Amino acid sequence: DTGVSQDPRHKITKRGQNVTFRCDPISEHNRLYWYRQTLGQGPEFLTYFQNEAQLEKSRLLSDRFSAERPKGSFSTLEIQRTEQGDSAMYLCASSLVSGRAGEQYFGPGTRLTVT
Amino acid sequence: EDQVTQSPEALRLQEGESSSLNCSYTVSGLRGLFWYRQDPGKGPEFLFTLYSAGEEKEKERLKATLTKKESFLHITAPKPEDSATYLCAVQALGTDKLIFGTGTRLQVFP
Numbered sequence: 001d002t003g004v005s006q007d008p009r010h011k012i013t014k015r016g017q018n019v020t021f022r023c024d025p026i027s028e029h030n031r032l033y034w035y036r037q038t039l040g041q042g043p044e045f046l047t048y049f050q051n052e053a054q055l056e057k058s059r060l061l062s063d064r065f066s067a068e069r070p071k072g073s074f075s076t077l078e079i080q081r082t083e084q085g086d087s088a089m090y091l092c093a094s095s096l097v098s099g100r101a102g103e104q105y106f107g108p109g110t111r112l113t114v115t
Numbered sequence: 116e117d118q119v120t121q122s123p124e125a126l127r128l129q130e131g132e133s134s135s136l137n138c139s140y141t142v143s144g145l146r147g148l149f150w151y152r153q154d155p156g157k158g159p160e161f162l163f164t165l166y167s168a169g170e171e172k173e174k175e176r177l178k179a180t181l182t183k184k185e186s187f188l189h190i191t192a193p194k195p196e197d198s199a200t201y202l203c204a205v206q207a208l209g210t211d212k213l214i215f216g217t218g219t220r221l222q223v224f225p
Contacts, residue, residue: 033212041217042119043213045213111156
């Protein structure tokens, strides 16, 4: 299967702990996106990369959140000092940049529960 | 501010009963409008991209249309396997981020 993969699929952590998620995009895609989704809501944009450059970051994104894409391939999203409000599904997507709007293909998500 | 509103929030249909889902949007300049399907506990699955008013796209029992203010997802003779949440998203000029609505939860009963 050559789709977007995410690891882990589920993470339970205690408040105050740090967590890190990984995303592997579709191999030929050069753009990678992170979104967050809570129950009953649509995905909310967090940040995106073109190759290794972080091009945009949501104003809503706390300083506790950081994302990297060091070699322009996989990406990691780290949340420091987790809070209960961070509990959500974290979704990764990838696309191939083009002149028109490029379809974003999503992975299965990482469900985070902060206790 | 760019915004997407979907209606209804939930829709229950009998198998074979056709209907439409609505997506109203406001965006500074539309680069594209996207429809996704999402099953419980899974990531959104891409369905369609529409770029300009008047455009239509079809896939099996689904047909998406676009005007300057809204998009419709028409479901013809739905089957129980069409049950899912359908998400609409817009992408504005100058950015790649998607702005999603809250979705329409569709249930199709046999």
